[in-house]
Amino acid sequence: xxxxxxxxxxxxxxxxxxxxxxxxxxxxxxxxxxxxxxxxxxxxxxxxxxxxxxxxxxxxxxxxxxxxxxxxxxxxxxxxxxxxxxxxxxxxxxxxxxxxxxxxxxxxxxxxxxxxxxxxxxxxxxxxxxxxxxxxxxxxxxxxxxxxxxxxxxxxxxxxxxxxxxxxxxxxxxxxxxxxxxxxxxxxxxxxxxxxxxxxxxxxxxxxxxxxxxxxxxxxxxxxxxxxxxxxxxxxxxxxxxxxxxxxxxx
Numbered sequence: 001x002x003x004x005x006x007x008x009x010x011x012x013x014x015x016x017x018x019x020x021x022x023x024x025x026x027x028x029x030x031x032x033x034x035x036x037x038x039x040x041x042x043x044x045x046x047x048x049x050x051x052x053x054x055x056x057x058x059x060x061x062x063x064x065x066x067x068x069x070x071x072x073x074x075x076x077x078x079x080x081x082x083x084x085x086x087x088x089x090x091x092x093x094x095x096x097x098x099x100x101x102x103x104x105x106x107x108x109x110x111x112x113x114x115x116x117x118x119x120x121x122x123x124x125x126x127x128x129x130x131x132x133x134x135x136x137x138x139x140x141x142x143x144x145x146x147x148x149x150x151x152x153x154x155x156x157x158x159x160x161x162x163x164x165x166x167x168x169x170x171x172x173x174x175x176x177x178x179x180x181x182x183x184x185x186x187x188x189x190x191x192x193x194x195x196x197x198x199x200x201x202x203x204x205x206x207x208x209x210x211x212x213x214x215x216x217x218x219x220x221x222x223x224x225x226x227x228x229x230x231x232x233x234x235x236x237x238x239x240x241x242x243x244x245x246x247x248x249x250x251x
Contacts, residue, residue, distance in 0.1 A: 005162075010088055017091045018063045018083075021055060024098055030056040034101050039067060039090035041078075047087075050076075052094055065094070099180065106183040107175055108154065108215040111160060113190055125165060127189050132177045143179070147171075152190065199246040206233040 028168050032054045041048040054066035064080040065086070070212055078086075126150035132143050144166050150161035160175035178186065209229060210227060213222035 003095070003245070013088060013126045014084055015090050017095050018097060021063050021098065022057055022061055024102060025055065025057045027057050027061060028059050030054050031098060031101065033097050035097065037067070037093055037097055039093060040087045041067075041085050041090075042087055043085055052090075052097075055094060055098060103180045103183065106180075106187060107160065107178075110175075110183075110187060110190060111154065111158065113194055114152050114154055114160070117194060120151060121190065121194060122151045123149050123193065125150050127186075129164065129184055129186060130179050131162070131164065131166070131173050132179055149186075149189075156157065158222070197247070199249070201244045201246040201249075202241050203244070204241040205239045206237045207239055208233060 022124060024241065036051055037054075038049050041050060048069075050067040050069055052065060052067050053195075054064065058060040058064055058079075064099050065074050065081060065083055066073050067078060095180050104121045127149045128146050129149050130143050132145050134142065137160070147164040147166045149162070150170070153163065155161050155162040161171040162175065162177060164171055164173065208228075210220075210224040210228075212220040212223045214223060
């Protein structure tokens with residue numbers, strides 16, 4: 001294969017990675033990385049090592065890298081064809097860190113839900129999940145599909161414990177066994193089982209004092225109502241608000 005052919009393949013891989021980034025980051029938004037990592041900009045025989053701090057997707061789908069040198073904190077925006085000047089390893093590192101951050105954000109959300117419910121949530125097993133059991137050190141290389149989710153808990157170090165059954169056997173797996181592509185469905189299910197509808201009622205009162213010279217109260221009342229028609233009650237006339245839980249209010 002000619003050198004040009006390899007270069008074309010590298011270009012295709014970079015385009016594939018940019019496509020994945022667009023799928024992970026909504027248009028007109030940015031992702032700021034949680035950890036520092038280095039990328040390499042190559043132009044001819046000159047290679048520059050930089051720190052990638054963020055990746056953005058602009059309107060129209062353009063992927064933009066935000067980088068800066070070790071010697072300065074000033075960010076530089078790399079856009080257009082310039083992004084292709086980064087070597088393949090830099091593209092892979094950007095995608096890997098992006099996926100890692102997004103996964104951690106989703107797992108953190110699940111942990112917070114479990115914490116709010118006392119550290120353990122039980123389910124009826126009707127929701128199926130896939131358990132990643134690939135472990136080279138243990139010579140295990142499979143994914144257990146169709147496991148029944150029985151609960152989520154927290155381990156001593158604060159990570160998720162996934163209680164499930166497979167072929168009627170009970171297992172407790174670590175959060176690392178959850179597939180990233182399944183997290184959105186899992187979050188939606190957990191939220192549907194833990195959230196409930198609340199009815200919040202706010203009430204308040206308005207009042208204003210009119211001082212009117214008149215021959216009697218009925219005359220003063222009539223004058224006050226005339227004034228009120230011209231100058232109705234406004235926000236400054238509020239005497240405060242009462243907030244109540246009407247979720248279980250009868251009727």
